[in-house]
Amino acid sequence: MACETASFSALGTTAAVTVVDGQALPEALALVQDELRRIDETCSRFRDDSELAFLNRSAGRPFVASPLLLEALTVALYAAARTDGDVDPTVGRSLGALGWDRDFSVVVARREAPRLRIVPAAGWKRVRIDRARRTICIPARVEIDLGATAKALAADRCARTVHSATGSGALVNLGGDIALAGRPPTGGWPIRVTDDHRSDATAPGQTIALAGGGLATSSTTVRRWRSGGVEVHHIVDPRSGIPASEVWRTVSVAAADCVQANSASTAAIVRGEGAVAWLERAGFPARLVRPDGTTATTCGWPAGEAA
Amino acid sequence: MNRETQAEKRDKSVRSVTRLTALAGALAALATAAFAGLAASGAGHTGNATAATPAAATAAPQVTTTAESDDNYDYNYSTSSDDDTTSSSDTQQSSSPVTDAPTTTSAAPVAVSGGS
Numbered sequence: 001m002a003c004e005t006a007s008f009s010a011l012g013t014t015a016a017v018t019v020v021d022g023q024a025l026p027e028a029l030a031l032v033q034d035e036l037r038r039i040d041e042t043c044s045r046f047r048d049d050s051e052l053a054f055l056n057r058s059a060g061r062p063f064v065a066s067p068l069l070l071e072a073l074t075v076a077l078y079a080a081a082r083t084d085g086d087v088d089p090t091v092g093r094s095l096g097a098l099g100w101d102r103d104f105s106v107v108v109a110r111r112e113a114p115r116l117r118i119v120p121a122a123g124w125k126r127v128r129i130d131r132a133r134r135t136i137c138i139p140a141r142v143e144i145d146l147g148a149t150a151k152a153l154a155a156d157r158c159a160r161t162v163h164s165a166t167g168s169g170a171l172v173n174l175g176g177d178i179a180l181a182g183r184p185p186t187g188g189w190p191i192r193v194t195d196d197h198r199s200d201a202t203a204p205g206q207t208i209a210l211a212g213g214g215l216a217t218s219s220t221t222v223r224r225w226r227s228g229g230v231e232v233h234h235i236v237d238p239r240s241g242i243p244a245s246e247v248w249r250t251v252s253v254a255a256a257d258c259v260q261a262n263s264a265s266t267a268a269i270v271r272g273e274g275a276v277a278w279l280e281r282a283g284f285p286a287r288l289v290r291p292d293g294t295t296a297t298t299c300g301w302p303a304g305e306a307a
Numbered sequence: 308m309n310r311e312t313q314a315e316k317r318d319k320s321v322r323s324v325t326r327l328t329a330l331a332g333a334l335a336a337l338a339t340a341a342f343a344g345l346a347a348s349g350a351g352h353t354g355n356a357t358a359a360t361p362a363a364a365t366a367a368p369q370v371t372t373t374a375e376s377d378d379n380y381d382y383n384y385s386t387s388s389d390d391d392t393t394s395s396s397d398t399q400q401s402s403s404p405v406t407d408a409p410t411t412t413s414a415a416p417v418a419v420s421g422g423s
Contacts, residue, residue: 003417013423151423175423190414197421207416208409215409219422252420256406285408300408 003171003185010036011044011151012104013175014198017162020185024166031165032158032172039157042068043150045092045143046103055136056092056143062135073129073136076149079263080124086267088238090122092143097241099227100234107225116228121238152216152262155179159258173197178215179258193252193287195221195307206287206304214258218265219250235269247272250289250307253279260284 004022006029008015017032019025044050055063065073076089097117100107122142129136138144155172156179162170163182171189172179176197180189187209194205196219201207220243223234232243251268255261264284268275276296279286285299289307297303 005417016418018417171418173418173420176420177423178418178420185417187412187414188410189418190412190416191409192416192419194419194421197419197423199419199421201416201419203419203421205421207412207414209412209414210409211407213406215420217420217422222422250422254406254409285406302409302411304411 008033011040011154011174012046013151014173015175016173017158018171018173018189019162019166019168020170020183021166021168024162024168024170027166028162028168028170031161035158035161036154036174038068039072039150039154042066043072043146045145045147052144052146055138058136058138060137060140062130062133062137064134065136067134070129070131070134070136072146072150072153073127073144075153075259076144076146077124077127077129079149079259082260083263083267083270085124085238086270087148087263088121088124089144089146089148090124090127090138090142091236091238091241092145093119093141094121094236094238094241095145095147095234096143098232098236098243099225104223104225114227116230116232118241120241121236123238148266149259149262151175152177152179152214152258155258156214176217177258177262178210180210180212180214184211191215193217195219195250195289197222204293204307206302206307208302210254213254213256214261215252215254216258216261216265217250217252218262218269220244220246220269221249235266237270244270245272246291248275248288249291251275251286253284253286254301255284 002022003018003020004025005016005018006025015032015036017028019028040047042051045052047053051066051069055065055069073089079087080089097119099114099116122139126142127136127138151174155174155177158172159170159179159181162168162172169182169184170180178191188211190207190209192201192203192205192207194203196203197217218235220233220235224231235244236242237244248269251265253261253265253268255264264279264282264286268279268286268288271278275288276298279298283299285301286297287301287304288296293307295304295307
């Protein structure tokens with residue numbers, strides 16, 4: 001049975017759904033489009049009418065949130081706790097200060113780079129969720145950015161939904177954040193890991209097979225722009241508000257689901273030299289690529305050629 | 308005789324206070340033991356499958372104001388599928404972070420994972 005894929009643009013990146021049973025593709029595509037529309041309406045930092053935008057304007061008052069926003073923020077705080085704050089949803093102002101204050105296509109297209117400012121993250125432990133009242137409280141002038149985990153959460157939700165509705169094995173790929181659900185094709189899902197998710201299958205990298213779970217790749221090579229006369233990238237160390245040192249240019253991680261894979265790959269970029277030991281201790285199979293193309297792997301990730 | 312009676316009354320009062328103090332102490336000990344038991348059973352669910360990972364060593368959040376503060380940071384998203392996924396029952400299990408390692412393959416890729 002040949003896999004079938006459909007792709008489209010969503011969440012500021014490329015979305016694709018692949019199913020083992022080709023007949024399930026139309027329904028799978030509709031389900032994924034619907035899910036991503038809801039995620040965008042809820043979690044986008046760049047839409048004035050998103051629920052997250054309203055939360056960010058709540059200025060310290062308890063904000064009654066939808067179940068989806070509560071889930072997305074809970075996942076973000078979970079990622080922060082699991083990475084000891086390397087992945088922190090309170091980096092919204094940090095990213096804005098670096099110049100990423102609107103949709104990325106606008107950021108790279110504008111001629112005049114904004115003045116570079118450095119703003120450390122407010123700190124994820126300052127976010128309060130009251131489950132009984134379904135409210136979120138963030139201090140005034142704190143801006144939540146769910147970019148690090150909401151896309152991965154969306155991938156997980158989409159893959160589960162497609163498999164549950166159609167019975168087909170499903171792969172959902174949101175800009176390189178991949179979630180798998182159901183029975184894979186024979187031999188597992190063949191996936192190319194490389195620097196840029198827009199690359200074709202011949203790009204330098206490695207082709208691996210995964211049976212389930214999630215796979216995410218974080219890279220400093222793709223989302224870059226100039227600000228205050230210097231080039232910056234989007235993976236910020238929350239403690240300093242400065243883009244992470246480029247000890248690794250790209251990190252790919254396999255995990256039980258895409259949220260965990262994404263959290264670990266982002267944290268690995270932030271951790272720099274300490275990433276390999278941390279990934280080993282956590283049990284994440286990973287492939288880390290240095291700026292010169294040489295690689296390191298952890299936890300049984302198969303060795304491959306230099307990137 | 309009258310003085311002896313008053314002395315006896317004082318003794319009785321002291322004995323009574325002593326008995327009450329002992330009773331209160333016993334009750335307090337009982338309550339402490341019961342609370343310790345509850346705390347132990349609570350620790351059972353928060354220190355589960357991921358205990359061997361460094362992530363599990365993350366300090367318990369100190370700033371949350373919710374009744375079940377650990378729930379804010381422990382989310383079983385792997386098994387939730389609908390909107391109402393933030394209930395405490397969902398958050399009392401942690402999914403394992405690990406998975407089977409990938410394998411090499413010569414099959415044509417169906418997807419590309421890279422930075423975005």
